Amino acid sequence: MSPLSLIFLIIGGPAALGLVYIFVRGSAGLRRYIVTRIALTLPMVFILASLVFFVLRVIPGDPVSSALGPKGSPETVARLSEQLGLGDPLLVQYGRFLGSVVTLDFGNSLTGAHRPIVDEMSERFPATLELVIPAAILSLAIGIFGGAFAASRRRRTADYSLRLYSVIIYSLPIFWLGLMLQLLFGVKLGWLPIAGRVDAVIGTTLHHITNIYSIDAILTGNWPALRSVLAHLVLPTLTLGLILSGVFVRLTRINVIETLQQDYVEAARARGIRERVVIYNHALKNAMIPVITLIGLQVAILLAGAVLTETVFSWPGMGRYLVERISSRDYTAVQSVITMFALFVALISLAVDILYSLVDPRVRY
Amino acid sequence: MRRRFWVVALIAAFALIAAACGGTATTTTEATTTTAATTTTAGPGTTEATTTTEAMGPKTIIIGTTDTIASLDPADAYATRDWELIKNTGEGLYKWAPGSASDLQPGLATDFPVVSDDGLTYTVTLKDGIKFGDGTDLTAQIYADSINRLLTIGPDCPNGVANALATPYLDSVEATDDHTLVFHLKQAASYFLQILATAPYVPADPNIFPADACVLFPDAPVYGVGPWIITQYTQQEQVVLEPNPYYAGDFKPQVDQIIVKYYSDPQTMALALQNGEIDIAWRFLGSELVQQLESVQDVTVGTINGGSIRYLILNHTMAPFDDDNVRKAVASIIDRNEIADQVFSGQVTPLYSQVPPGFLGANEAFDTAYQSPNMTSAQQYLTDAGYSTSSPLELDLYYPPEHYGTTTADWMQVIKQELESTGMINVTLNSVEWSTYVTALTGGEAYSAGVLGWFFDYPDPSNYLEPFVYNGGEGTNVTKAAEGNAFGVGIDQKSQQLVDLLSQAATETDQTKRADLYGQAQDLYADLVVTLPLFFEPEHVVYASYIHGDAMYDSADSLNIGPTIEFNYSILTTDK
Numbered sequence: 001m002s003p004l005s006l007i008f009l010i011i012g013g014p015a016a017l018g019l020v021y022i023f024v025r026g027s028a029g030l031r032r033y034i035v036t037r038i039a040l041t042l043p044m045v046f047i048l049a050s051l052v053f054f055v056l057r058v059i060p061g062d063p064v065s066s067a068l069g070p071k072g073s074p075e076t077v078a079r080l081s082e083q084l085g086l087g088d089p090l091l092v093q094y095g096r097f098l099g100s101v102v103t104l105d106f107g108n109s110l111t112g113a114h115r116p117i118v119d120e121m122s123e124r125f126p127a128t129l130e131l132v133i134p135a136a137i138l139s140l141a142i143g144i145f146g147g148a149f150a151a152s153r154r155r156r157t158a159d160y161s162l163r164l165y166s167v168i169i170y171s172l173p174i175f176w177l178g179l180m181l182q183l184l185f186g187v188k189l190g191w192l193p194i195a196g197r198v199d200a201v202i203g204t205t206l207h208h209i210t211n212i213y214s215i216d217a218i219l220t221g222n223w224p225a226l227r228s229v230l231a232h233l234v235l236p237t238l239t240l241g242l243i244l245s246g247v248f249v250r251l252t253r254i255n256v257i258e259t260l261q262q263d264y265v266e267a268a269r270a271r272g273i274r275e276r277v278v279i280y281n282h283a284l285k286n287a288m289i290p291v292i293t294l295i296g297l298q299v300a301i302l303l304a305g306a307v308l309t310e311t312v313f314s315w316p317g318m319g320r321y322l323v324e325r326i327s328s329r330d331y332t333a334v335q336s337v338i339t340m341f342a343l344f345v346a347l348i349s350l351a352v353d354i355l356y357s358l359v360d361p362r363v364r365y
Numbered sequence: 366m367r368r369r370f371w372v373v374a375l376i377a378a379f380a381l382i383a384a385a386c387g388g389t390a391t392t393t394t395e396a397t398t399t400t401a402a403t404t405t406t407a408g409p410g411t412t413e414a415t416t417t418t419e420a421m422g423p424k425t426i427i428i429g430t431t432d433t434i435a436s437l438d439p440a441d442a443y444a445t446r447d448w449e450l451i452k453n454t455g456e457g458l459y460k461w462a463p464g465s466a467s468d469l470q471p472g473l474a475t476d477f478p479v480v481s482d483d484g485l486t487y488t489v490t491l492k493d494g495i496k497f498g499d500g501t502d503l504t505a506q507i508y509a510d511s512i513n514r515l516l517t518i519g520p521d522c523p524n525g526v527a528n529a530l531a532t533p534y535l536d537s538v539e540a541t542d543d544h545t546l547v548f549h550l551k552q553a554a555s556y557f558l559q560i561l562a563t564a565p566y567v568p569a570d571p572n573i574f575p576a577d578a579c580v581l582f583p584d585a586p587v588y589g590v591g592p593w594i595i596t597q598y599t600q601q602e603q604v605v606l607e608p609n610p611y612y613a614g615d616f617k618p619q620v621d622q623i624i625v626k627y628y629s630d631p632q633t634m635a636l637a638l639q640n641g642e643i644d645i646a647w648r649f650l651g652s653e654l655v656q657q658l659e660s661v662q663d664v665t666v667g668t669i670n671g672g673s674i675r676y677l678i679l680n681h682t683m684a685p686f687d688d689d690n691v692r693k694a695v696a697s698i699i700d701r702n703e704i705a706d707q708v709f710s711g712q713v714t715p716l717y718s719q720v721p722p723g724f725l726g727a728n729e730a731f732d733t734a735y736q737s738p739n740m741t742s743a744q745q746y747l748t749d750a751g752y753s754t755s756s757p758l759e760l761d762l763y764y765p766p767e768h769y770g771t772t773t774a775d776w777m778q779v780i781k782q783e784l785e786s787t788g789m790i791n792v793t794l795n796s797v798e799w800s801t802y803v804t805a806l807t808g809g810e811a812y813s814a815g816v817l818g819w820f821f822d823y824p825d826p827s828n829y830l831e832p833f834v835y836n837g838g839e840g841t842n843v844t845k846a847a848e849g850n851a852f853g854v855g856i857d858q859k860s861q862q863l864v865d866l867l868s869q870a871a872t873e874t875d876q877t878k879r880a881d882l883y884g885q886a887q888d889l890y891a892d893l894v895v896t897l898p899l900f901f902e903p904e905h906v907v908y909a910s911y912i913h914g915d916a917m918y919d920s921a922d923s924l925n926i927g928p929t930i931e932f933n934y935s936i937l938t939t940d941k
Contacts, residue, residue, distance in 0.1 A: 061800030067435075068525055069803055070817050070832075070839050074846070076525040083521065112435060113581050113600065114523050123600055179632070186640045194640050195633045197602065200427045200624045204597055204605050314628045316601035329800045 015351070022354060030354075037353065041346040045101075049339045053097055056331050057090060063110040063329045084110050086331075097335060106336035111328040117336045120321065125340070126211035127197060128317035131236055131309065132302050138241030139298075143248020144284070144291065150249065151256035152279045162249055170246030174305055178239040178312035185235060192234050195314040199228040236313040240305050244298060251294055255287035262286075289356065296352035300345050423621035426912065426937050429634045429643035430625055434604065436581040437595070439569045440515040441522035443529070445648065445820070445930060448564035450604065450625070453934045454498075455567035455589025456614060458489055458508075458546075459558055463616075463936055464919030464927035466723070466824040469562060472614075473503070473590065477558070484553030484874060487561075491544045496611040497570045498588025505540035511568045512538040512548075514576050519565070522579035526565050530822060534560060553872040555879060559823035567591075592618050592935045601627055606934065616935035623934045638664065638907060644939065645908040645924070647932060651770050652712045655905045667923030669904040670714070671930045672721050672821045674829075675769065677762075677780075677897040678806060681856060682842040683813040685750070685758055692894035694746035694790075696731060698783050700738040701900055708776045709900075716898040718887045719833065720826045723928065725876065726883030727826065730891035731898060740787060747789045758790045763806065763815035768799040773816065776899075807840045815840070824929055826883040831867055833896050834860070843895050863889045904930060911940040 023031055064080045065072060081087050085096070100106045106117035113120075150162035169177075186194040193199065197213050198206060206225045209216045214233070217226035259265065260283050268278050307319030318337060325333040432446035439451050452460075459477075462468035471477065473495055478487040495503040516535060519527025534557060536549040550557060560566070568590060573583045587595040592612045597605040604625040608618040626643055628634035635654045638646045639661055650658070659666050679686040679695070686692055701715030714722075717729035735742065752758045764777045774796065781792040797805070805811035817839070821828045833839050835853050837846050843860045844853035855861030863886060870882035890896075906923050914924040915936045925936050 059801070061798070061802075061804050063800075065804035065807065066800035067523070070807055070819065072525055072807070073528060073836055074808075076520075076528045079520070080523060080525065112433070115582065115600075120600070182633070182636050187636055190640065193642055194636045195628060195642070196626065196637075200603055200626045200642070201425055201622075203599070203603060204622075204624070208599075311629050312633065314630065314633050316627075316629075320601075320629055327798070327800060 015347075019354075034350070034354070037350050041343075041350070044346060045339060045342045048342045049097075049101055049335060050094075052335050052338045053094055053331075056329070056334060057093075059329075061329045062086065063331065066328045067111045086110075097332070100332075100336075101339055107332050109325070109330050109333045111325070111330040111333075117333055120333070121318070121336070121340065123211055124316060124318045124321045127315060128303070128306055128310070128319060130197070130212045130214060130233070131240065131315055131317060132306055134233060134237045135240035135244065135306075135309075136295075136298075136302060138237055139244035139248060140295070142241070142245035144252050144288075146245065146249045147252025147254075148256050148279055148284050148287075150253040151260065151283075152275070154257060159253075162253070166246035166249040168246075169242055172243065174239060174243050174308040175312050177243060178235070178309060181235045181239055182312075193228075193232050194235070195232075197229065197232050197315065198225060199232075202228045236309050236315055239312070240302070240309045243305060244302060247298070248291065248294065252284075252287060252291055255290055256283050259283040259287045292352055292355055296349045299348045300341075303341060303345075424619075424939055424941070425622040425624060426620050426645065426934075426939055427624045427626055427643045428645045428647050428934075429628055429637055430646075430648055431628050431631055431634060432648050433601065433627065434598075436522075436524050436579075437583065437587055438522065438574055438579050438581050439511070439565050439567045439589075440519040440574065441524045441526060441579045441581060442564060443524040443526035446625075447524075449932050450595065450606075451564040451567050451589070452931060453591055453593045453606065453623075454587060454595055454609070455564075455569075455591040457562050457564075457566045458491075459562040461562060461927070461929045461931060462918060463915065463925040463931075463933050464921070464923075466928035469558060472562075473508075473568070478548075480874075484555070484872060485550045487548040487550070487557065489546045489548070491546065493544070494613055495590050496613070497572075497590055498586065498594045498609045498611060499570070499572065500611055501570065501572070503568055503590050504543050505546050506543070507571060508546055508568045509538045509540040510571060510576065511574075512566065514569065514574070515565050518577060518579060523581070530560055530563055530565050553874075555870075555872060555874045556823060556825040556827055559825050563823055592616050593623065603627060616933060618935045619938045623937070635907075638909070641909070644912050644941070645906060645937075647906045647926075648904065649770075650905050650907060651772065652709050653772075655712070655907065656710065658907050663910045665908055665910055665922070667906040667908070667920075667926070669906065669920065669923045669926050669928065669930065670723070670901075671904045671928050672724075672824065672829075672901065673818060673904065674716055674719070674721060674820075674901040675816065675818050675899045676716075676719065677899065678812075678815050678817050678840045679894060679897060680809060680813045680840060680842055681838075681860075681893075681895075682809070685760065686813050688750050689893075690746040690750035691758065692897075693735070694743045694750065694787075695784065696891070696894045696897055697735045697737050697739045697743035697746060698787060699780060699897065699899065700783055703738075703783065704776045704779050705900055707779055708772050709902075713900040713902045716901045719890060719896060719898045720829045720883065720887060721901045724824060724826050724829065726880035726887070728884050728887050730887040734888070734891045738783065743787055744789060747787065752789050754788045757788070760784065760790055760792045761795060761813065762792055763795045763797055763802060763812045765799045765802045765816070766796045768802075769816070769818050777816065809837060809840045809842045812840075820930075826887075827867070827871055830883070830886055830890060831871070834863055834867060834890075838895070841895055843893065859889065859893055863893065863895070906932075909941075913938045913940070 023034055064077050068077060085093065108114050109117055109120060146162050150159045153159045182194045185192040202225050206213060206216060206222060207220045209219055213229040214226060217229055256279065265278060265283055268282050303319065306317060307323055309315065310317045310320040322334065322337045430446060434446055435444050436442040436447050437450060442448060442451055456472045458472055458474040459469055460472035462470055473492055475490045475492050478489045480487055491505050491508065497503060515527050515531050519531055534550055534554050536551045539547050541547055570589060573587060574580050585595055585597050588609055592609055592614065593606040594609045595604055596607045606623040607621065628637065631650050631654055634646050635650060635658060637643050655666055658664055679692055681687055705711055705713050705715055717732040718727055720727040747758060762777065764773050766774055777794055781794055784790045784792050806815045833841050834843055837853065838844055842856065844855050844864060846853045855864045866882055866886040866889065870879050870886060873879045873882060906926055908924060914921040918925045920927045926932050
């Protein structure tokens with residue numbers, strides 16, 4: 001089983017079970033909603049994939065000339081283009097592409113190592129997941145608790161400080177923040193590694209199972225590797241997580257402030273419930289609906305942010321892969337990655353919508 | 366209860382971060398011990414050495430790079446890093462002495478070849494006792510099969526090396542006995558020995574690289590008959606090399622492990638070197654980063670005057686460069702010293718011929734012909750071409766913003782200012798992303814002028830002149846491609862004269878006569894302004910002070926990486 005299949009099984013398995021559970025136990029309206037959303041996702045992905053296919057063919061440049069550079073003779077370029085099927089009529093290429101999407105066998109990349117794209121994604125997608133998941137958790141933790149804390153200290157120093165933090169951190173360029181963290185914690189203090197996923201020497205002892213290195217290290221009991229992987233995760237996670245936390249701080253703060261003005265909050269206070277409990281147990285939960293909406297939207301931004309973070313930290317993930325392949329006009333790789341991203345974002349968006357009904361019982365589908 | 370939960374969670378989080386931050390030193394020790402075990406398993410015949418190693422931990426050198434690996438198949442690979450790996454895991458019949466681009470020595474061959482009078486047959490004798498990394502003997506038949514594989518499936522492999530370095534020259538190879546190889550050439554090429562020293566002529570193990578398919582990335586271990594075996598590689602992360610126990614050549618590895626670690630960004634690689642994550646940063650660090658690193662303690666910067674050049678492509682079949690006078694005007698204006706000083710702080714060398722200094726017959730033909738900057742001549746050429754201050758030449762110059770480093774925009778701006786200083790030229794600079802750019806420029810139909818870089822495949826003047834003249838001329842279009850004639854047909858009398866000179870020089874075996882012919886070819890090249898050479902850029906290797914090359918060979922300061930840009934890992938030692 002390839003690492004990609006394993007990851008889909010690990011993540012997709014419980015998610016699918018959850019979906020089935022919700023589908024069976026949920027209301028008829030929710031069931032109808034889930035079916036409609038899934039049905040809408042398919043044409044959405046189809047339209048996006050088709051758009052990408054045709055746009056790539058319209059823009060100048062081609063994968064063979066790009067790869068061979070000035071040393072590629074016109075004869076070599078023509079022959080390799082023919083071999084890669086780039087000389088076929090556009091509709092034939094399009095039909096081949098649609099077939100590859102349906103079977104999820106995207107064929108071989110047109111540049112670089114010319115390996116099966118599924119294999120390349122098996123290496124890159126886990127790296128992105130390993131970066132994006134802790135970054136998302138960090139940004140949510142800072143955003144939600146920071147926002148609630150700012151709301152509870154409204155118009156006091158802590159509130160102003162957090163609001164200032166959220167504006168500054170959101171407006172910082174990712175690559176600048178990454179570079180500063182590298183200089184401070186790497187070069188200056190020598191506490192943390194600057195780039196990569198694992199120490200070069202320790203990496204030779206790591207057995208790759210899922211290609212999520214922290215999980216692989218745990219599964220094989222390779223504790224030095226786990227320590228190294230975690231150390232390598234700190235700076236990129238901080239960079240991506242901090243940048244995204246700003247918007248969550250602001251959104252949570254404003255929603256908690258609004259919720260704190262509701263009657264039921266006053267009633268809770270009147271009953272003598274402690275302020276901390278009122279804020280974090282009562283108000284925060286009800287302020288979460290817009291935050292959950294934002295989580296869904298932020299997934300796409302998170303993936304976009306990962307592109308820059310992956311470049312700064314030499315993190316071999318999907319974002320960097322996509323940028324490299326766009327530059328080299330690797331049509332099949334770009335189409336495949338964007339299709340995968342679209343599916344991923346659509347599924348997260350569906351999960352977020354379902355979450356509404358769990359967080360807020362008033363939401364009915 | 367809840368408070369207790371948060372306290373425990375907080376402590377756990379701190380513990381996790383502390384473990385991640387603080388464990389570096391211990392971690393390395395533990396892991397290196399584990400690696401020692403791996404080395405022992407992989408290296409039969411090294412028991413004694415490994416026992417000592419295990420007690421101290423294996424000696425590892427980590428080389429950082431921004432070069433990606435495109436292929437490990439000798440019949441396909443056509444990039445510097447790929448060749449570096451192939452030559453460290455393999456060896457050719459001939460090889461350059463470390464740090465040298467003039468001392469070609471027998472490698473797998475016992476001696477230099479016996480060449481027939483017509484220059485079409487090379488007979489080479491193989492050394493005895495050469496083995497692949499799995500212990501299989503290398504016979505002349507296996508070598509011949511490997512080269513015939515290059516000729517048969519090579520042209521269909523994606524990186525196209527066979528079309529450049531095999532099929533134009535070589536007809537076939539045969540093994541007449543276990544040790545004798547006979548190469549049959551299509552046409553005499555006096556530099557064929559140099560071609561034999563390139564990576565495509567390194568023998569490929571038939572168990573790894575089958576006769577009927579290109580295998581760009583075979584499963585590890587990947588080995589040849591060279592000093593190293595690739596024991597692991599992870600795409601876009603690292604390649605691990607360990608000593609080949611069957612290697613019997615002159616360059617036995619001095620350390621237990623070499624790791625080539627990939628970085629997506631030169632800046633990150635420079636920081637990693639300062640942070641001690643890598644021992645050597647090799648390709649590519651731009652001049653700005655090199656200047657920064659020169660001031661860092663315990664780091665050495667080695668400079669290699671390699672053959673990487675930058676030049677302007679001028680399309681001879683498109684206006685305005687179809688006019689001799691316009692080409693000569695531009696050649697008279699460009700001040701290469703200004704580019705070198707203003708943009709590179711003197712770190713690049715002005716180039717006055719397409720053939721860089723140090724190569725056979727290299728001269729300064731452009732300086733002799735134009736003595737640029739010479740504004741008076743330039744204005745005269747422009748006037749002769751029908752331009753004036755009131756009716757200036759409108760010129761579009763194209764360049765890729767990233768492919769040749771971020772300084773490209775800066776030196777293109779200098780060129781624009783120089784050209785416009787005549788008052789008779791208006792320049793529009795067009796920055797075009799690489800993929801679009803290279804397709805259009807080398808296609809020869811879209812841009813009249815642009816910038817390209819070139820690095821030789823073998824250190825001979827032919828490799829700096831022929832590609833721009835024959836077969837359409839890489840966007841210059843000074844010749845038309847002609848079937849059965851690699852050199853093509855010149856678009857005018859002078860172009861044809863140049864084609865004939867190059868053809869004559871390629872078959873001449875007397876080195877003095879060859880030098881003279883290439884000298885004449887460069888003069889004619891400058892007169893035609895086939896391309897406009899600008900500067901050649903040194904390469905830099907930056908390394909920690911505890912890493913050493915070998916003082917016995919040339920260029921020890923640059924870890925014995927010489928003008929051929931070949932990096933012999935076996936020479937490296939470390940005090941760490």
